[in-house]
Amino acid sequence: MRSVTKGQVEISFSSDISYLELVQDVSDHIARLVGLDAESQYWIGLSLRESVTNAIQHGNQLDPTKLVVLRFDIQEDRLVITVRDQGEGVDEDQLPDPLDPENLLKPGGRGIFFVRSFMDKVSFRKSAEGHEVIMEKRLNHKNQGDENDD
Amino acid sequence: MRSVTKGQVEISFSSDISYLELVQDVSDHIARLVGLDAESQYWIGLSLRESVTNAIQHGNQLDPTKLVVLRFDIQEDRLVITVRDQGEGVDEDQLPDPLDPENLLKPGGRGIFFVRSFMDKVSFRKSAEGHEVIMEKRLNHKNQGDENDD
Amino acid sequence: MTIETRTANGVTILDIHGKITIGEGSAEIRNRVRDLLQADRKNILLNLGDVSYVDSSGIGELVSSYTTVTNQGGQLKLLNLTKKLRELLAITKLLTVFDTFDDEQEAIESFR
């Protein structure tokens, strides 16, 4: 059941890994408010967790005085999630492919790959306020279940 | 167990009652991060819910284009929570006392009373950005339990 | 919130489940009570044992249901308060207004 069809939620926090579970709680909650089923909630939560981990680690380099800003734009037909950090951003074209045989056994480099696998559209943007990852999930009958939103 | 001793989390959302449960989730989560026990978590969550309900209803008069901003300031010895709306604010001295016999059977007027009962310090402030309720909870051995923070 | 209705010895018992809060259609209790009064069922017992959360709106809802019933010469009493609800009613001095019970049989008999 969908209880919000339009709206905006923004949350910002210090660059501290301790807030990752909070991010996931908020993500799950909003995914539920827009009527997404449990499966979609899960993969959106994971994508968000990866992007926020990157923002804290790579973007803000664990500097606790720097903030991560998370924005949920709830629209009729899509949920747009933006993660902003105060870093220099990432060069999309330079990202190594984690499926390349020479990268297969590397310990890292799968975060953005997960985000791209589970969201419908992913883009990166440099702005005056910092670096942003913009992730979109389309809302449609396929991913909207009949679950209780408690 | 306390996992955050210093930090800031800010969350803003459209004036829609649908976000109350989200507010409560976030509140519970942060109260847990600062090591508050389940009992304190509960009453802080209720206080916050009351203040946010007021911000949505009385402050922003349910106008969905107006935002409510919630800020959690995590300090060593206290948690300070601020709820800001875009309204005219409330005149503290004019608030009817819900315990007055003539008010006892009124349906409303107990929200701020609850906030004052459960938080250690409550104040109201008018600023350029809007009206704020500032609520403080002291952190000490009495209200910090040994609970798992999952 | 969901409400189930049953009757015992001329007393209508409303078993209330879930949250009595502003988001959860708290007017439902008041509406249900009004329907009962129209059907001339004036002895009403609210069983709150399965209520998971109450905010100040919910307290207001209980109070308006109480005054509506009392004004029509009926009686509204409360059964199975949770610890937290009892605390809210205590600090608002409403424990002195409501008749409250922890035993259903005792509550039902009190209406005689």
Place this chain on the structure above:
Amino acid sequence: MTIETRTANGVTILDIHGKITIGEGSAEIRNRVRDLLQADRKNILLNLGDVSYVDSSGIGELVSSYTTVTNQGGQLKLLNLTKKLRELLAITKLLTVFDTFDDEQEAIESFR
């Protein structure tokens, strides 16, 4: 995350509970594995049936444990993948790297 250790037929089984994520000290598995290798216990089975969550760091943790063990001439295999973890290993092509099992007995015998 918590890890319990047991042994069966020369295979060390690590029962892993909870989350394998960046926040949850995901280096714990790697450290435990290193200790085992130092004690010359080179047949290692990770039982992941009670793992509630894995992120990309957690996947990285499994991979580095795997390469560490393999480089020292040992074997590291996975038991009881959850549906979600299996999906993550599938899309990262790591299912082709890891030996995985749903039956503990079968997994233990595979080390012979």
